[in-house]
Amino acid sequence: MKGSVIIAAGGTGGHISPGVALAEVLSEKAKQFGFDSVYIHSLVRNKNNPDLLNPPCEVVWHNIPQLGGLKTIIYPFLFLYPFLKTVLTFRKLKINAVIGMGGYSSLPAILYAILFRKALYLCEQNCVPGKITRVFARFANKVAFSFPLEEGYLIPGKTIGNPIRKRVIPEHLNIRQNENLHEGKKNTINVLVLGGSQGARQLNQMILKAMENPDIASKYKFRLLTGTNLYEETKTKAKEEAEIISYANDMKPNYEWANLVVARSGAGVVAECLVFGLPMILIPYPFAADNHQKANANYLEKEGAAVTIHSTSDDPTPLVQFLLLWKDHSEVLREMGHVSLALSNVNAAYQTVTYFFHDSH
Missing domain, CATH: 3.40.50.2000 (Glycogen Phosphorylase B;)
Structure with missing residues (x-):
């Protein structure tokens, strides 16, 4: 699969951090996974997010409006212009695969993948799948879960774990931080x-x-x-x-x-x-x-x-x-x-x- 992959990671840190972790892997090994380039798609309001100040790849900023409140009736009109901009940008970047990290801000990238028949992958961080996962899982090639889904949610996919950024990973794996806590001792x-x-x-x-x-x-x-x-x-x-x-x-x-x-x-x-x-x-x-x-x-x-x-x-x-x-x-x-x-x-x-x-x- 030549072309580029884009990771739709906006909204809160809970969506951005695992998206950045995936971008770290893909940026290092893009060719190995069959891509020319890797991008992150995120909201303009996330420009000061610590993970996006020094990102592992180029960030494509967008300004899709948040759904809800009084805007609901006119939302399609508010959505249309930024979505058309997204389409033009993605075509220019030769986006052939989209990874959606959840949240309303991943909507334009997901719709692009569906409308233009590009590969779509979803990451679900929580035991209760978010609205984006529930609605769009049927269109996705694959869905990855961070934790087992709560009973009653029948979405096909694989439970892998929440992607962790490199700078948070412990120096020493299999760390046992509480081995030094012994009963009866005065340690804090x-x-x-x-x-x-x-x-x-x-x-x-x-x-x-x-x-x-x-x-x-x-x-x-x-x-x-x-x-x-x-x-x-x-x-x-x-x-x-x-x-x-x-x-x-x-x-x-x-x-x-x-x-x-x-x-x-x-x-x-x-x-x-x-x-x-x-x-x-x-x-x-x-x-x-x-x-x-x-x-x-x-x-x-x-x-x-x-x-x-x-x-x-x-x-x-x-x-x-x-x-x-x-x-x-x-x-x-x-x-x-x-x-x-x-x-x-x-x-x-x-x-x-x-x-x-x-x-x-």
């Missing part, structure tokens, strides 16, 4: 708190309140990545000693420091925690589309890599209970970490590309 348990790129006030508040418990403060050390918007607010409210960071461009040192992660259950963060063999306390974002974060968290809890707290308040009680339970039983964290590592796939990006373009099955 490091807790990394991740609220996502926008931050999560609920998580920050819950942690600050939990730290007021003297037993927790004496055993656990907290590092909060608050998100830029909530940094000042969290810093002001912190009574106890915690490391408070607004944003980290390089996540690897944070994962290597941690023994435990408290986070939302977006597919990207979860996949990164898995490759570092980290146990997780997951607090799903309750307003995520189709409640997909709840499904992701439930899957990891069922497997034994995480525990979940389904709550919209910042009441620290369930969090405090887990932390007190594990304070003198770090073997639980070690075991969860082993499960976490067993569920990870550090080579998901390469395997996904191979599945799409080399496997005949």
Whole structure:
């Protein structure tokens, strides 16, 4: 298959990061997979996304409007002009294959593939497939899943794992970060708190309140990545000693420091925690589309890599209970970490590309 491949990765970091991971593999091995060039198709508003500031290949920017609200009736008209621009650009770039990473921003690239009979491949990050996957899977040559789909979704495809960017992959694979936690010893348990790129006030508040418990403060050390918007607010409210960071461009040192992660259950963060063999306390974002974060968290809890707290308040009680339970039983964290590592796939990006373009099955 000569010509070029384009990866439609816009929307949120959850779509962009795995798309960039695929672009890294394809850029290095384009000829091996039968392509002349590789491109990423992303929204103009993502120009400052850290993954797209120094991308592995050229980014083709577009400005497709978001669906919803009052615009719904006139959406086809708003969509038409940017879509026609996409068609002309793709023809010029000789796009012969499209990889859709999900989200409304992948729509123009997917429609291009369908209308002009180009190869179409879809990546689904969550246990509950997004609308784009549900609608367009029937047109796709192949669909790759990051996690097993929740019961009731019958979309043919292969579960491979969420593609991980090179700069996040651990130096030492099969890392066992909790082997140094032994019962009865005084060593501190490091807790990394991740609220996502926008931050999560609920998580920050819950942690600050939990730290007021003297037993927790004496055993656990907290590092909060608050998100830029909530940094000042969290810093002001912190009574106890915690490391408070607004944003980290390089996540690897944070994962290597941690023994435990408290986070939302977006597919990207979860996949990164898995490759570092980290146990997780997951607090799903309750307003995520189709409640997909709840499904992701439930899957990891069922497997034994995480525990979940389904709550919209910042009441620290369930969090405090887990932390007190594990304070003198770090073997639980070690075991969860082993499960976490067993569920990870550090080579998901390469395997996904191979599945799409080399496997005949």
